[in-house]
Amino acid sequence: MTETITEMIDAHPAEINSDRQTLADCRAACVECAQACTACADACLSEDKVGDLRKCIRANLDCADICDTTGRVLSRHTGYDPNITRAALQACVQACTSCGDECESHASMHEHCRICADACRRCERACQQALQAIG
Numbered sequence: 001m002t003e004t005i006t007e008m009i010d011a012h013p014a015e016i017n018s019d020r021q022t023l024a025d026c027r028a029a030c031v032e033c034a035q036a037c038t039a040c041a042d043a044c045l046s047e048d049k050v051g052d053l054r055k056c057i058r059a060n061l062d063c064a065d066i067c068d069t070t071g072r073v074l075s076r077h078t079g080y081d082p083n084i085t086r087a088a089l090q091a092c093v094q095a096c097t098s099c100g101d102e103c104e105s106h107a108s109m110h111e112h113c114r115i116c117a118d119a120c121r122r123c124e125r126a127c128q129q130a131l132q133a134i135g
Contacts, residue, residue, distance in 0.1 A: 022133045023074055029119075029126035030071035030092065036119035037064035037099060043112035056102050056113065063099035066092050067123060074130070082134050089127045089134075096124035 041060035044053040070092040073085055100120030107114035 019133045022130055026089075026123075026126040026130040027071050027074045029123040030067040030074065033096060033119045033123035034064045034067040034071065036116045037061070037067065040103065040112045040116035043110070047110065053106065053110075056106055059095075059099040059102040060116065063095040063120065066095040070127070085134060086131065089131045092127045093124050093131070096120040096127065100124065 037060040041057045041064070044050065044057045044060065047053055050057075070088045073088040097120075100117045103113040103117035103120065107117055
């Protein structure tokens with residue numbers, strides 16, 4: 001996946017005023033996290049005590065949506081507005097922090113929550129690195 005993302009960024013004719021590999025890595029982390037959060041929410045719905053996982057499901061769904069949107073924003077370079085990109089990355093960091101914290105609280109009981117928390121932490125770090133790269 002990262003290879004295709006990198007190829008698309010490299011093939012873009014517009015000048016990109018940021019490290020292309022950092023953007024590609026962040027985009028890939030966003031896609032991975034969105035998938036993990038969607039799958040975790042679905043797995044939570046299959047658990048016997050689903051009522052205990054309501055907050056986790058909500059955090060998963062919010063994080064998945066925000067990661068998906070952030071990844072799409074990072075794919076666009078024409079008419080680039082660093083303020084929009086910065087806001088999307090900041091929102092993604094917060095969503096990943098919140099979701100990661102919530103999933104970690106269930107990780108000892110549910111493997112899918114542990115996997116999701118790990119994906120959230122990777123995405124959180126990738127977004128922070130992208131924020132540093134765009135300044």
